[in-house]
């Protein structure tokens with residue numbers, strides 16, 4: 001009888017332990033997903049599916065060290081960038097160029113560091129996501 005109780009207690013302990021540890025087993029997938037979702041959500045009325053990949057890469061890179069979607073920080077807000085440039089192929093190229101090679105003097109005195117590790121097509125996806133944030137309804 002005594003041993004049954006001990007086994008029972010052990011099972012309870014095991015159960016408590018496994019329940020407690022389970023949520024911690026996959027922690028690395030959660031932040032990546034929620035970072036992308038928060039980028040997309042803060043983007044407001046975005047055609048999410050088309051630009052999700054660009055948003056994901058922005059969240060995965062160092063961009064948010066210096067940029068926010070809504071407020072100017074070290075760099076211009078992405079909303080401001082979208083308001084300044086029309087969403088067309090030429091501007092996607094130009095912004096991708098700035099992202100890859102850095103920029104200075106276009107928005108102020110602060111400098112954007114180059115991102116030499118980025119593929120051009122990835123930089124262009126990021127540029128498309130940023131340009132999709134325009135809410136000024138200027139004619140594209």
Ligand code: HEC
Nearest residue numbers: 061063066074075095098103104105106107108110111112
């Ligand atoms: C070290 C800070 C810093 C980081 C990191 C950074 N930026 Fe910038 N970014 C800036 C600054 C400052 C400017 C304004 C530069 C200027 O005045 O020419 C800028 C400008 C821009 C522009 C506008 C360029 C133009 O041609 O008008 C875009 C688009 C942009 N950044 C996207 C990004 C993306 C995407 C990333 C991540 C891959 C990134 N930035 C990372 C600081 C940064």
